[in-house]
Amino acid sequence: MIEINDLAVCLGEFRLRGITLSIEEGAFFALMGPTGSGKTVLLEAIAGLVPIQGGSIHLKQRDITRLPPEKRGIGIMYQDYALFPHLTVAGNITFGLRYGARDGHKAEKHFSTMVDALGIDHVLQRYPETLSGGELQRAALARALIVEPRVVLLDEPLSALDPNFREDIRAMLGEIHHSLGVTFVIVTHDFAEALSLASRAAVMHDGTIRQVGTIQDIFRKPTSSFVADFVGMKNIFAATFEQNAARLDQFALQVMGRPVNGGGHIAIRPEDITLSLSAGTALDGNCVPGVVTGIVDQGIFYEVRVSAGDQLFCTVVTKSAAFDLSLAVGMSVHLSFPPQAVHVF
Numbered sequence: 282m283i284e285i286n287d288l289a290v291c292l293g294e295f296r297l298r299g300i301t302l303s304i305e306e307g308a309f310f311a312l313m314g315p316t317g318s319g320k321t322v323l324l325e326a327i328a329g330l331v332p333i334q335g336g337s338i339h340l341k342q343r344d345i346t347r348l349p350p351e352k353r354g355i356g357i358m359y360q361d362y363a364l365f366p367h368l369t370v371a372g373n374i375t376f377g378l379r380y381g382a383r384d385g386h387k388a389e390k391h392f393s394t395m396v397d398a399l400g401i402d403h404v405l406q407r408y409p410e411t412l413s414g415g416e417l418q419r420a421a422l423a424r425a426l427i428v429e430p431r432v433v434l435l436d437e438p439l440s441a442l443d444p445n446f447r448e449d450i451r452a453m454l455g456e457i458h459h460s461l462g463v464t465f466v467i468v469t470h471d472f473a474e475a476l477s478l479a480s481r482a483a484v485m486h487d488g489t490i491r492q493v494g495t496i497q498d499i500f501r502k503p504t505s506s507f508v509a510d511f512v513g514m515k516n517i518f519a520a521t522f523e524q525n526a527a528r529l530d531q532f533a534l535q536v537m538g539r540p541v542n543g544g545g546h547i548a549i550r551p552e553d554i555t556l557s558l559s560a561g562t563a564l565d566g567n568c569v570p571g572v573v574t575g576i577v578d579q580g581i582f583y584e585v586r587v588s589a590g591d592q593l594f595c596t597v598v599t600k601s602a603a604f605d606l607s608l609a610v611g612m613s614v615h616l617s618f619p620p621q622a623v624h625v626f
């Protein structure tokens with residue numbers, strides 16, 4: 282229902298370009314990417330808050346590319362909530378109703394339903410500076426929802442919250458999305474947040490979209506070394522491909538597929554690699570000999586670096602397994618992983 286076609290935005294030195302994206306009605310869609318990649322600028326372009334140089338945005342088949350923000354039927358909630366300090370919470374929430382004609386009785390009813398649903402009845406007459414992080418967040422969400430938008434844009438809505446509280450508010454966001462059936466587009470840095478809330482996502486880099494797909498595909502099947510790196514696939518190596526094998530400098534690995542774009546990289550998640558002392562007997566998998574070059578304490582597990590040929594692999598080992606193996610730097614080990622664990626692009 283949101284169709285973005287070849288969108289271009291130019292802000293100072295920054296260029297958002299070639300953005301083509303389709304977001305289904307009622308979806309919970311995540312925009313991810315490193316800092317400065319253009320996630321907020323894209324949200325602002327959808328909301329009509331930045332000038333658009335080229336391309337188009339359609340909402341439910343209506344061309345909204347040049348419409349002013351208040352005519353788009355879109356609510357936006359910022360990272361810092363951007364509530365007006367001189368207005369009470371009630372004043373902030375109803376601020377958006379000044380624009381556009383609305384049935385007064387219907388608007389009042391909607392206001393009470395939303396205030397009840399978000400549990401902010403007790404703070405309506407207070408000013409933003411007196412609110413807790415969670416209350417501010419809910420007040421900002423109420424303000425985005427008061428105009429009964431068809432789309433709600435959320436720019437890192439949970440980042441300012443205390444981590445202990447974040448999960449509750451995250452669950453609440455999921456429930457609100459479910460009960461309203463409105464399309465939510467969320468900008469997030471947090472993979473756990475994206476995985477628990479959204480079903481589809483786009484990964485942005487340097488003003489462009491690098492991959493769009495289901496959250497699972499983005500995490501399990503990145504299509505470029507950039508996205509693989511971004512989603513935490515640490516073992517990314519250049520390779521050449523021959524039949525069902527990827528050849529690295531000194532060994533060949535069995536893989537399930539071939540790169541669609543003729544590319545030349547593989548990636549393996551550290552947690553998909555089993556570290557052992559002997560080569561084992563697995564006939565249908567990969568087994569690479571190497572030497573431990575580093576053991577880094579990561580709290581509940583160790584990150585273990587293993588040099589194999591010219592490559593440096595990274596794997597994870599539980600503390601009890603490391604103890605059982607008497608793992609130490611300089612030790613000879615074997616790394617095993619199935620062909621399905623080798624992602625090619």
Ligand SMILES: Nc1ncnc2c1ncn2[C@@H]1O[C@H](COP(=O)(O)OP(=O)(O)OP(=O)(O)O)[C@@H](O)[C@H]1O
Pocket residue numbers: 292293294295314315316317318319320321322323
């Ligand atoms: N009004 C503006 N004028 C000039 N440059 C801008 C403007 N707004 C944003 N930018 C630049 O555009 C780039 C993208 O910014 P944006 O806020 O979209 O990044 P982001 O992906 O949301 O990053 P973060 O995750 O840090 O919030 C940045 O380099 C930023 O400095």
